[in-house]
Amino acid sequence: MNQGGAGMLYYTNYDSPLGSILMLASEKALMGLWLPGQTIDQERLAQACRRDSAPMLEQGRSWLDRYFCGQRPTPQEIPLDPQGSDFRRAVWHRLCRIPYGQLETYGQIAREMAEPKGGKMSAQAVGGAVGHNPIALIIPCHRVIGANGNLVGYGGGLALKKRILQYEGVDIRDLHDPKRKRNQ
Known part of the structure; x- marks a missing residue:
């Protein structure tokens, strides 16, 4: 980047x-x-x-x-230049390593990013950076999910996130919207 x-x-x-x-x-x-x-x-x-x-x-x-x-x-x-804080740019750079058709959790990314510093990082902090990704699809924020298969947070809505994941061949049957679960 x-x-x-x-x-x-x-x-x-x-x-x-x-x-x-x-x-x-x-x-x-x-x-x-x-x-x-x-x-x-x-x-x-x-x-x-x-x-x-x-x-x-x-x-x-x-x-x-x-x-x-x-x-x-x-x-x-492709040359990318997303504008944001150093932290956000680091998260976006990390997202670029998620392979096509694969998923990672906010928690996994937070643990991996905190490990070299010997500290901790919250999944919510990672989620905040992911949510401000200005280059959707190419920087694959759609490949990040919450713990336990929760489909949380996507700027274009969860229906679009599901559609993109299906397009990439991800089996979304075990993924769910936690808000929808609470409302049932």
């Missing part, structure tokens, strides 16, 4: 099987990707020009084409 100034910003829409995806890029990296129903960084978008042919948007489009054709591209194949 890159870090640094954005320079000129460009955006475009990508028509996908999930609906219209909004991409935002600088001249050097993809900086935003929002799926239908996700909250868009309107402040950053207001600084951008609509342009369908910017090089980083083309790379984003190519990545998405390959993803939706089942070719399993990795986040490392």
